Amino acid sequence: MVTMLPPKAKLMLALREHRMHHVLWHTVRDNWEAQDEGEPVFSDSEKQRIRDMGWEPLRPSLDKDRVPKENNKSGEDFLFMHRQMILHVNTLLSEIGDTSYPEVVGWARVPPPNDPDYPVPPVWNSAPDYIKSRKTDNYYSDIMMQRENYFTTSENLSGMTLGQLGSQLEYRIHNPMHLRWASDPGEERPLVFPSDADAIDTKWDNPSYDYLADPYSSHVNYIFWKLHGWIDDRINDWMRANKITGEVPWSVEWDKNIMPQHGLIHEPHLMAKMDDRTNDIINRMEEVVKIVNKTNLITPFSVIDDGIT
Numbered sequence: 517m518v519t520m521l522p523p524k525a526k527l528m529l530a531l532r533e534h535r536m537h538h539v540l541w542h543t544v545r546d547n548w549e550a551q552d553e554g555e556p557v558f559s560d561s562e563k564q565r566i567r568d569m570g571w572e573p574l575r576p577s578l579d580k581d582r583v584p585k586e587n588n589k590s591g592e593d594f595l596f597m598h599r600q601m602i603l604h605v606n607t608l609l610s611e612i613g614d615t616s617y618p619e620v621v622g623w624a625r626v627p628p629p630n631d632p633d634y635p636v637p638p639v640w641n642s643a644p645d646y647i648k649s650r651k652t653d654n655y656y657s658d659i660m661m662q663r664e665n666y667f668t669t670s671e672n673l674s675g676m677t678l679g680q681l682g683s684q685l686e687y688r689i690h691n692p693m694h695l696r697w698a699s700d701p702g703e704e705r706p707l708v709f710p711s712d713a714d715a716i717d718t719k720w721d722n723p724s725y726d727y728l729a730d731p732y733s734s735h736v737n738y739i740f741w742k743l744h745g746w747i748d749d750r751i752n753d754w755m756r757a758n759k760i761t762g763e764v765p766w767s768v769e770w771d772k773n774i775m776p777q778h779g780l781i782h783e784p785h786l787m788a789k790m791d792d793r794t795n796d797i798i799n800r801m802e803e804v805v806k807i808v809n810k811t812n813l814i815t816p817f818s819v820i821d822d823g824i825t
């Protein structure tokens with residue numbers, strides 16, 4: 517059965533600060549080491565400005581050739597940050613108290629083609645090839661289903677670190693899921709906005725902009741929480757496969773009350789309270805948005821490793 521997010525939850529997720537957090541989190545870590553025709557995407561001085569705003573990625577997720585970095589624990593960052601997002605939404609859902617949607621529950625299985633509840637939205641003419649090619653039935657049977665089996669088999673999970681698991685999940689199945697279930701957004705947010713613009717146009721803050729293929733909007737879409745619930749459940753599989761009980765053995769000492777590189781405490785009512793500190797966090801994000809406004813950016817979710825493991 518399909519349950520949509522309660523409207524109040526959708527409104528909170530559509531707030532500009534949550535949109536900026538999600539798009540910057542993915543964009544900065546995917547582009548930190550990347551090069552375009554031998555030139556770094558971010559110059560040293562741009563990196564320094566990003567650092568000054570508190571937005572240096574904990575660990576870059578891709579190397580200069582845009583190959584996922586599986587062994588630097590950036591995969592743990594991916595799993596931890598999205599688990600924090602789920603916790604945050606669960607806190608909000610419990611405050612809302614809608615009995616039809618008490619908490620985030622991930623897909624039990626990746627929906628096959630013609631799934632009655634989660635059919636693949638049709639391709640549209642102007643869709644980029646990296647989206648079109650992930651919507652076919654063959655993509656499901658030849659790649660996605662194999663990957664699902666791979667990531668749910670305990671012999672595979674017991675042979676990898678948590679960081680390797682996170683990185684492989686992100687680029688081998690999570691990104692394709694975002695693209696496969698994306699619907700025609702009508703008008704698409706330009707991923708590089710005009711260079712004379714100094715901010716993301718507020719028209720993209722409308723709750724109706726919930727395009728799954730853009731990190732500025734994906735988390736506003738109810739399918740985001742189904743697919744991220746599925747991703748998050750793989751942490752539990754991995755612990756079981758490695759006979760680990762209790763707390764997740766993250767390599768990093770996280771402050772579990774704070775969203776990484778965001779600073780906002782994940783209590784929804786506190787987020788709604790706009791004090792000086794909150795304003796400072798938002799202003800710093802607006803600054804980083806200006807710095808990452810570049811033509812040679814890697815678009816998060818477009819980097820996919822389709823090689824068969």
Ligand SMILES: [Cu+2]
Pocket residue numbers: 538542598731
């Ligand atoms: Cu994300």
